């Protein structure tokens with residue numbers, strides 16, 4: 001198996017050049033069970049070469065793995081460099097982790113070359129772009145999936161099963177509170193935070209999750225954005241975005257529920273986790289409440305302040321022999337994609353079967369439609385907007 005990674009930022013190599021990153025760590029862990037001969041990371045600048053080499057060395061040291069990672073800079077012509085690399089290496093899979101507004105152009109290159117693709121969320125900011133990628137994947141019969149890792153979190157799976165078992169009756173409403181420290185738009189993603197917003201970049205996770213948990217379709221929405229804090233400091237995006245979405249049962253349009261999502265990108269930097277997140281599902285017979293930040297572990301030191309730890313997303317923990325192993329639902333999401341690609345190659349599963357059960361590009365049109373409608377609503381004085389269907 002040969003894997004191409006596009007982007008060498010936080011999600012690939014970790015934070016501030018000292019971390020390990022979810023994507024590279026996952027591939028190193030997978031390589032202990034599946035033959036991953038080679039990983040090539042490409043991104044804009046040659047200076048990322050050292051970041052990638054250092055992260056690979058740290059990861060191989062921690063896992064006692066020998067993942068073969070190299071780097072190439074894309075320069076000004078991504079299309080040409082990726083096409084030449086593909087002709088030489090014949091990658092089996094590609095993982096795209098670049099800023100939101102570039103997902104379309106980079107996705108188009110990879111699907112144009114028929115490379116099975118895993119895209120970080122959101123698929124794209126607009127339906128027109130997402131539709132084009134869906135059509136390209138269909139035309140080239142290429143597996144294409146979005147890395148919606150919350151679909152693999154056991155707490156969310158338990159809630160999905162409970163809703164399906166009718167434990168809380170018919171759905172009435174869902175509330176979500178999701179926010180991140182102000183350092184994320186101001187420093188970590190300073191290069192592109194003005195091109196996105198907290199709802200598009202982060203809230204989209206819960207849009208997809210509500211769709212995944214309930215099977216209902218978004219019908220219309222209204223969104224409000226507040227601003228001032230980030231704009232005053234030179235980052236041209238909303239401080240917070242609030243969306244009220246009406247969802248309909250696809251089998252019975254009279255059955256509806258409402259979700260309200262409150263998202264912000266201005267949490268104090270002393271917040272006890274990078275992301276603060278909780279949600280509630282209220283039904284006619286009961287409620288489910290889920291704190292996705294406070295998982296029951298608190299670290300308190302002078303150096304860190306109070307930190308709430310989530311060891312379930314992606315982390316290095318000792319295995320039964322005391323060796324470090326990388327795991328969590330972030331890992332499961334990436335490992336599932338790599339295993340799917342292998343099974344497809346070996347003819348053990350069909351593309352149609354995968355498209356039925358994975359957050360495929362087609363399946364992800366729903367979350368793109370909501371992101372587009374929310375952006376449209378905010379541009380138009382917070383009007384109610386019909387959510388597009390994405391299959392035109």
Ligand SMILES: NC(=O)c1ccc[n+]([C@@H]2O[C@H](COP(=O)([O-])OP(=O)(O)OC[C@H]3O[C@@H](n4cnc5c(N)ncnc54)[C@H](O)[C@@H]3O)[C@@H](O)[C@H]2O)c1
Pocket residue numbers: 006007008009010011012042043044045048074078097098099100102106120121122188189201
């Ligand atoms: N950080 C996370 O925990 C996380 C988790 C899930 C998804 N994501 C998503 O991943 C994407 C990137 O996030 P990140 O945290 O890695 O961001 P980042 O800002 O740390 O890194 C972005 C990377 O993209 C590269 N890049 C920029 N323009 C490019 C181009 N034209 N061609 C190729 N590469 C280019 C940059 O060189 C950099 O390596 C975003 O869409 C984000 O929503 C991030």
